[in-house]
Amino acid sequence: MKQLVATIALLVSLQAFAVIETYEFKTEEQEQLYTDIINELRCPKCQNQTIAESNAGLSEDLRYIVYQQVSNGSSKREILAYMQERYGDFVLYDPPVKPSNYFLWFAPLAVFMIIFIAVLLKVGRRKVKPEQAETGEE
Amino acid sequence: MIPELGNFLLIMAFINAIFLGVLSFIGAHYQHKGLMQFSKRASVSIFVLILASFVCLTISFINNDFSVAYVANHSNTQLPIHYRISAVWGAHEGSLLLWVLILTGWMAAVAIFSKSLPKPLITRVLGVMGFIAIGFIAFTLFTSNPFERVLPFIPIDGSDLNPLLQDFGLIVHPPMLYMGYVGFSVVFAFAIAGLLQGDLDHHWARWSRPWTTVAWIFMSLGIALGSWWAYYELGWGGWWFWDPVENASFMPWLAGTALIHSLAATEKRGVFKSWTVLLAILTFSLSLLGTFLVRSGVLTSVHSFANDPVRGRFILVFLGIVVGASLLIYAIQSSKIRSKANFGLFSRETALLFNNALLAVVTFMVLLGTLHPLIQEAFTGDKSSVGPPYFNLMFSIFMIPILILMPIGQQINWKQESMKPMLTKYWLWAISSIIIALAVVIIMGGIEPMAFVGTTLGLWVLAGCAKYVLAQASKSTSFAVGVKKISRSYWGMLVAHLGVAVTVLGVVLTSYYSIEENIKIHQGETVQVEALDVEFYDFKNTEGPNYISSAGSFRIYSEGELITDLHPEKRKYNASKMVMTEADIDAGLFRDIYVVMGEPLDDGAWAISVYYKPFVRWIWLGSIFMALGGLLAVSDKRYRQRRRERKQAKSETTSVEEGQGE
Amino acid sequence: MNKKLVLAVAPIVTFIILVIFFWFALEKDPKKLNSTLIDKPVPDFKLSALQNPERVYTTDSLPDELFLLNVWGTWCGPCHIEHPYLMKFSQKYPVPIVGVNYKDQARDALEFLEQKGNPYSMVIADVDGQLGIDLGVYGAPETFVVDSDGKVRFRYVGVIDDRVWNSKILPVIEQVQGYPLEQMQKEAAENNSEGMK
Numbered sequence: 003m004k005q006l007v008a009t010i011a012l013l014v015s016l017q018a019f020a021v022i023e024t025y026e027f028k029t030e031e032q033e034q035l036y037t038d039i040i041n042e043l044r045c046p047k048c049q050n051q052t053i054a055e056s057n058a059g060l061s062e063d064l065r066y067i068v069y070q071q072v073s074n075g076s077s078k079r080e081i082l083a084y085m086q087e088r089y090g091d092f093v094l095y096d097p098p099v100k101p102s103n104y105f106l107w108f109a110p111l112a113v114f115m116i117i118f119i120a121v122l123l124k125v126g127r128r129k130v131k132p133e134q135a136e137t138g139e140e
Numbered sequence: 141m142i143p144e145l146g147n148f149l150l151i152m153a154f155i156n157a158i159f160l161g162v163l164s165f166i167g168a169h170y171q172h173k174g175l176m177q178f179s180k181r182a183s184v185s186i187f188v189l190i191l192a193s194f195v196c197l198t199i200s201f202i203n204n205d206f207s208v209a210y211v212a213n214h215s216n217t218q219l220p221i222h223y224r225i226s227a228v229w230g231a232h233e234g235s236l237l238l239w240v241l242i243l244t245g246w247m248a249a250v251a252i253f254s255k256s257l258p259k260p261l262i263t264r265v266l267g268v269m270g271f272i273a274i275g276f277i278a279f280t281l282f283t284s285n286p287f288e289r290v291l292p293f294i295p296i297d298g299s300d301l302n303p304l305l306q307d308f309g310l311i312v313h314p315p316m317l318y319m320g321y322v323g324f325s326v327v328f329a330f331a332i333a334g335l336l337q338g339d340l341d342h343h344w345a346r347w348s349r350p351w352t353t354v355a356w357i358f359m360s361l362g363i364a365l366g367s368w369w370a371y372y373e374l375g376w377g378g379w380w381f382w383d384p385v386e387n388a389s390f391m392p393w394l395a396g397t398a399l400i401h402s403l404a405a406t407e408k409r410g411v412f413k414s415w416t417v418l419l420a421i422l423t424f425s426l427s428l429l430g431t432f433l434v435r436s437g438v439l440t441s442v443h444s445f446a447n448d449p450v451r452g453r454f455i456l457v458f459l460g461i462v463v464g465a466s467l468l469i470y471a472i473q474s475s476k477i478r479s480k481a482n483f484g485l486f487s488r489e490t491a492l493l494f495n496n497a498l499l500a501v502v503t504f505m506v507l508l509g510t511l512h513p514l515i516q517e518a519f520t521g522d523k524s525s526v527g528p529p530y531f532n533l534m535f536s537i538f539m540i541p542i543l544i545l546m547p548i549g550q551q552i553n554w555k556q557e558s559m560k561p562m563l564t565k566y567w568l569w570a571i572s573s574i575i576i577a578l579a580v581v582i583i584m585g586g587i588e589p590m591a592f593v594g595t596t597l598g599l600w601v602l603a604g605c606a607k608y609v610l611a612q613a614s615k616s617t618s619f620a621v622g623v624k625k626i627s628r629s630y631w632g633m634l635v636a637h638l639g640v641a642v643t644v645l646g647v648v649l650t651s652y653y654s655i656e657e658n659i660k661i662h663q664g665e666t667v668q669v670e671a672l673d674v675e676f677y678d679f680k681n682t683e684g685p686n687y688i689s690s691a692g693s694f695r696i697y698s699e700g701e702l703i704t705d706l707h708p709e710k711r712k713y714n715a716s717k718m719v720m721t722e723a724d725i726d727a728g729l730f731r732d733i734y735v736v737m738g739e740p741l742d743d744g745a746w747a748i749s750v751y752y753k754p755f756v757r758w759i760w761l762g763s764i765f766m767a768l769g770g771l772l773a774v775s776d777k778r779y780r781q782r783r784r785e786r787k788q789a790k791s792e793t794t795s796v797e798e799g800q801g802e
Numbered sequence: 803m804n805k806k807l808v809l810a811v812a813p814i815v816t817f818i819i820l821v822i823f824f825w826f827a828l829e830k831d832p833k834k835l836n837s838t839l840i841d842k843p844v845p846d847f848k849l850s851a852l853q854n855p856e857r858v859y860t861t862d863s864l865p866d867e868l869f870l871l872n873v874w875g876t877w878c879g880p881c882h883i884e885h886p887y888l889m890k891f892s893q894k895y896p897v898p899i900v901g902v903n904y905k906d907q908a909r910d911a912l913e914f915l916e917q918k919g920n921p922y923s924m925v926i927a928d929v930d931g932q933l934g935i936d937l938g939v940y941g942a943p944e945t946f947v948v949d950s951d952g953k954v955r956f957r958y959v960g961v962i963d964d965r966v967w968n969s970k971i972l973p974v975i976e977q978v979q980g981y982p983l984e985q986m987q988k989e990a991a992e993n994n995s996e997g998m999k
Contacts, residue, residue: 019710019721020376022738022747024660037656044525046835046940049442050383052527055376059905060940063931088938090838095527097512102520106512110505110534117497121490130484130556418813425817438824440832449828456828460821467814474810514827523836 021057025069036072044093143208146196147287153189157273164267168260176263180251183266187248194241207294210286216300216715218686226311227301232445233286240276242322264333275458300715309369320359321427326351328424331417335473345407356396357770364763375723375736382531385443387510388430395423398499405492410480425463484556491549502538543597547604573599584653594648601641605634629776636769639762646758655752662745669750673697687711694735708737837957845936852925869898871946875906876914878942884961892921901925904934
């Protein structure tokens with residue numbers, strides 16, 4: 003079994019480069035949109051790579067779908083939703099802001115605000131004893 | 141024979157480490173001179189044993205001894221010699237041996253360079269490091285032994301080193317990074333030793349600082365090297381991906397940065413003692429956590445080593461014991477730590493406090509983002525991902541206050557300063573930064589809001605450094621005299637902060653003003669890419685030492701003038717059949733230009749990528765400044781002076797003090 | 803005083819929780835994805851049959867009873883390994899197996915089925931892989947359990963051998979059906995003997 007996994011892994015990793023697609027777009031905005039999206043979608047079968055970076059067959063197929071949909075005028079949200087419907091949240095590198103992700107998005111700021119207020123209260127209320135205030139250099 | 145010798149040496153080191161760990165604590169407790177002396181000697185001899193073992197493994201690689209499984213899996217007769225040597229740490233087992241080598245190296249250094257420190261303290265420090273060594277050597281010996289043989293069918297040739305690793309990057313990045321990762325074990329050991337003794341005074345802080353700073357220097361360079369390597373090796377313009385393995389190295393660096401700032405405050409003002417100790421424990425714990433994340437298979441990463449849950453359990457248990465024990469000691473002993481706390485809201489202490497709080501929150505954020513997919517799955521069973529969009533946004537948000545604070549914190553008085561004069565001192569510099577930043581972004585190509593903010597902050601930090609020098613100089617009779625009075629440790633601070641500014645500017649400008657174009661081009665054709673003309677003038681196939689290469693030749697013109705001549709390749713490696721691209725990068729201080737070969741197309745044309753990356757080198761140039769700053773700080777005369785004083789003091793006392801510091 | 807206690811103990815408590823959490827995380831496979839189609843119908847498609855390009859299949863062509871949908875290709879090594887097992891299951895159990903020939907050459911696929919046997923009641927040719935994408939396929943072979951209402955109830959990624967069949971697939975089939983598969987074998991044997999299959 004281990005050998006099998008190793009063989010598959012070897013097959014997958016035989017090429018160590020991203021395929022360069024030369025898609026033509028009608029407008030620069032479309033090209034930029036395509037680039038933005040393929041850099042935000044995760045390759046479902048790779049070891050943590052965007053579909054922009056990965057040269058797996060599935061990545062290539064997905065890039066083509068993004069290209070088609072961008073050329074047809076779909077928005078970023080629509081295209082990401084299309085991918086999410088098929089592969090789940092796993093394929094989105096930008097975690098959606100929904101209740102199960104509130105902690106992820108808001109905890110760091112919340113923690114900092116708590117610390118900030120705690121320091122303001124504790125240090126701000128303090129009466130500094132009047133030894134000479136010392137200047138910058140030691 | 142040699143692999144068996146290597147294994148034997150490893151076992152000897154393991155046994156010695158057990159003696160070191162156990163006897164150190166007994167010796168320190170009873171202040172037994174003989175045992176304490178033993179600790180120092182054992183530390184050095186363990187290092188020598190591991191070094192010899194490491195040399196045995198290296199010899200096996202050089203001699204192409206494919207009877208050793210590790211060599212057979214990661215080397216090949218066609219592999220050039222310098223890559224055969226760096227292949228020693230190219231995969232899990234060997235890199236673990238490197239880890240152990242560097243750990244014992246630091247241990248020996250502490251044993252040798254601590255002549256003027258109190259013996260019981262140093263003995264305990266070595267004891268702690270000895271215990272860590274026990275764990276890692278055991279892990280290597282019992283689950284990841286690089287000396288295991290492949291018998292009886294010895295392969296004729298090896299599977300070759302992954303072509304991505306056949307590069308200068310592998311030679312320098314891991315050793316440098318490990319020097320940092322593992323180096324934080326020293327201040328960790330000092331923290332534990334100090335806690336066990338029940339007293340952490342400013343001496344403790346002063347002794348820990350140089351060790352911490354040197355580890356931090358290596359860590360900074362190690363991470364920068366990794367980023368630079370990924371950039372030129374992968375060739376698609378990326379230099380940081382917030383991959384779990386990258387984050388595993390960034391978190392100890394962030395905590396380590398907070399630590400060096402906290403140590404400064406503890407040494408100079410006796411404040412934040414508990415927080416400094418906790419940071420010391422946290423930094424090395426993050427190093428250990430990193431080892432766990434990278435080698436256990438819990439997270440998916442392009443960089444991770446062999447994913448083995450069995451090894452994962454071993455590391456987790458070890459991590460649990462080491463960190464658990466240290467946090468337990470902290471919980472028990474921290475009430476004995478007495479800190480001073482006589483400072484006001486507008487003071488350098490508060491500035492440092494906020495700085496550390498921000499760095500700690502950023503560390504928490506990176507940890508949260510990295511572990512979130514695991515947490516999500518545990519609670520809801522859903523699979524999710526957290527990538528650059530999250531990390532970039534959150535990191536930028538927290539960097540803003542850190543950068544704003546930097547020039548202020550550098551110069552604000554300890555203890556107390558009044559707010560109004562402070563504001564008046566800075567407003568001119570702030571306005572100048574904003575105006576110059578505006579000019580810069582307009583010249584670069586247009587006002588991108590985040591680029592503007594980032595550039596302003598980078599310039600603001602630069603201004604802060606200039607302002608500091610001017611302010612100090614103006615206190616003396618002449619400028620030259622004033623500048624000379626700035627001590628090396630303060631120059632270190634200025635240069636390191638300058639490095640941060642340079643990196644920030646590089647990151648911001650390259651992120652928003654880079655150009656990447658994929659084009660189809662026939663041989664002999666010239667295609668226009670934005671303001672550049674790209675001429676595809678030649679194509680050849682050649683043979684390298686262990687690969688076949690297809691190389692294109694390109695001339696790049698700007699407004700008719702030839703800027704550069706590039707030769708990107710695609711290589712197919714003989715042993716592994718792997719295909720790789722080698723970008724040819726024209727590196728410049730203010731911009732990189734390069735071409736990457738894609739695929740040959742049906743009509744005989746090639747798909748290629750052309751890149752223009754402004755200021756990308758500043759990202760790593762900044763880290764060189766940071767390392768230089770650290771070096772300046774560590775070489776400050778204070779450390780050498782104090783050593784002389786202490787030597788004098790030591791010769792005047794005959795009895796060893798009761799572990800009360802000094 | 804109490805605040806100091808909290809600050810002293812918080813780190814180790816947090817750490818212990820983290821370690822326990824990691825201990826359980828070690829058993830999970832971070833690369834396995836969950837199917838988004840559970841309790842949803844098989845996505846619409848209009849594709850030719852592998853054996854007969856003139857014949858068009860849609861979701862209406864799928865069996866009205868519980869069936870397995872197996873995504874495979876001749877380029878896929880593990881699919882070759884799985885094949886003999888599929889042959890065995892198709893003969894032993896009366897659960898139809900619908901094949902989706904994913905991103906393959908018809909010629910290679912037909913040759914393969916001729917040489918190694920055909921376990922499929924019907925084979926859909928998904929040459930460009932669109933059906934695969936709509937199914938959320940990321941690593942062949944993949945097998946879906948679809949109930950008699952046409953809803954996907956389970957997905958397995960990887961080779962189905964005896965162990966996997968008995969421990970993962972069979973229980974799901976029986977749970978969806980509401981009764982054990984054994985019985986179906988008896989029914990099928992009876993139907994066979996009456997010459998109805």
